[in-house]
Amino acid sequence: MFLRLVVLLCALVLLSSCAVPPDSPRFQPSGNLPRHDQASFDQYVRDTRAWIADNRAFIGEDRYREIALNAPFERRPGTPTNRGILFVHGLGSSPWYFTDVANAMAEDGWLVRSILLPGHxxxxxxxxLPGHDDWENAVAHHTKLLADDVDELWLSGFSTGGNLVTTQAFQDDSVDGLLLFSPGFYPDSQYLFLAPAISYFWDWLxxxxxxxxxxxxxxxSRGASLYHRSVSTVQKNLDANxxxxxxxxxxxxxxSVLDPEATLDVFQTRFPNPKSRFVWYGDTPQHLDDPRVTALTSSLPDRRISNFSHMNVLFAPENxxxxxxxxxxxLENGQEDLAPPDNPDAIWFSAWGQRDAEKYHARLTWNPYFDDLLDEIRNVTGD
Incomplete structure (x- = not known):
């Protein structure tokens, strides 16, 4: 067994050796990480924006926009509120991922905050640069800051962020509920456990x-290792509580990233509250008898959508x-042998890796059911 593991690890390292970064600042780490433990959220936002301005490898000409879309943010309702929610993004993404949900919830009377995980x-x-403790500590600190300002506290996470906020909720009685979008509890890979070892041999996957x-x-590879740690931690909590x-x-x-069936199963067995809801985008699962689960078809040919992706649920069509x-x-969606059509109206949309000889699929990045998602949020949170 050990010999087979060594052979597999070596094979993965050799494969990853193809990932040689170009000579670019984007592939050279900054000198440090920003603080996340400021005494106020306003100061945290100011300090983090300044750090991004000093350390970002900018992609376009509009630097202000790039800073704004990667910085933590707060949305306040028009009237005083005692309800707050903290959003935590996924691996490689940004606080902006929650902008559409955050704006809607602020309009519904919530104090909304979205943080930047160290390294992003x-x-x-x-x-x-970060360790897993940096991520957990950032979530814990901003959970406490928000708890000091509201009476009712919710946490929300996308993908890896879903793991982090669920772990926080298991150990923090002040958390009143969770909103989890594509939570990364169960990766669709049996080799993720090798990520920490690979990170010692090669920098880039x-x-x-x-x-x-x-x-x-x-x-x-360090990023994959951090995700692995978040998976191990949240699974231990789910197994025990x-x-x-x-x-x-x-x-x-x-x-294409997670195991949907395992996620549905853990919802049914470890999240028993009768007010809880699970939204499944796809075909209705067989033998489903839980009234808390809603299945919405993800095949929408009239909108050139074949199925839903890991990421699209959070974004309004108007984004x-x-x-x-x-x-x-x-456009890069796992179809290297196909060229995108010249006519944009001929492009279809899907999860990563959709194969169809007659259709070119870009990634689906918006949720046709976004308004329904907001209604589900209101139902679960009691609005």
């Missing part, structure tokens, strides 16, 4: 063009960057 917002190489101002396209407070959970049947007519089109 500047350049992919900065994911080489993937090198891509960095043309997306809100998401890292490249992945250091139940979370009895309300939770909203969403996932796509065709998620100006990732929306249906947004400025960024994620």
């Amino acid at each position: 917002g500047t350049r992919p190489a900065d994911l080489m 993937d090198i891509d063009d960095e043309d997306n101002i809100v998401t890292y396209q490249s992945l250091p 139940r979370f009895d407070k309300p939770v909203l959970m969403t996932i796509s049947q065709h998620d 100006t960057y990732y929306g249906e007519t947004g400025s960024y089109l994620m």
Whole structure:
């Protein structure tokens, strides 16, 4: 067994050796990480924006926009409130991922904050700098800051952020509920456990063009190792405990990163609150008898959508960057042998890796059911 493991590890290291970074600041880490333990959220935002301005490897000409879309932010309702929610993004993404949900919840009367996980917002190489404790400590600190300002406290996370906020909720009685979007509890890979070992041998697992101002396209092995640690921690909590407070959970049947069936199963067995809801984007799961689960078809041919991706649930169709007519089109979608059509109206949308000889698929980056998602949030949170 040990010999087979060594052989597999060596093979993965050799494969990853193809990922040789170009001579660019984007693939060289900054000198330090920003603080996240300021006494006020306003000071945290100011300090972090200044750090991003000093350390970001900018992609376009509009530097102010890039800083704004990667910095932590707060949205306040028009009237005083006693309800607050803290959003935590996923591996390689940014606080901006929650902008559409955050704006809607602020309009509904919530104090909303979205933080930047250490290692994000500047350049992919900065994911080489943090430890898992940096991520957990950032979430814990800002959970406490928000708890000091509100009577009712919710946490929300996307992907890896879902792991972090769930771990925080298991150990913090002040948390009243969770909103989890594509939570990264169960990766669709049996080899993730090798990531910490690989990180000692090779710096990069993937090198891509960095043309997306809100998401890292490249992945250091250290980043995969940090995700592995978040998975191990949250799975230990899920194995040992139940979370009895309300939770909203969403996932796509065709998620290319996670195991959707395992995620649905853990919702049914470890999140028993009758107010909780699970939104499944895809075909109705067989033998489903839990009234808390809603299945919405992800095959929408009238909108050239074949299925839903890992990331699209969070974004409104009107989003100006990732929306249906947004400025960024994620064409690289695992179809290297196909060229995108010249006519944009011939492009279809899906999860990563969708194969169809007659259709070219870009990544789906918006949620056609976004208004329904907001209604589910209101139902679970009691609005």
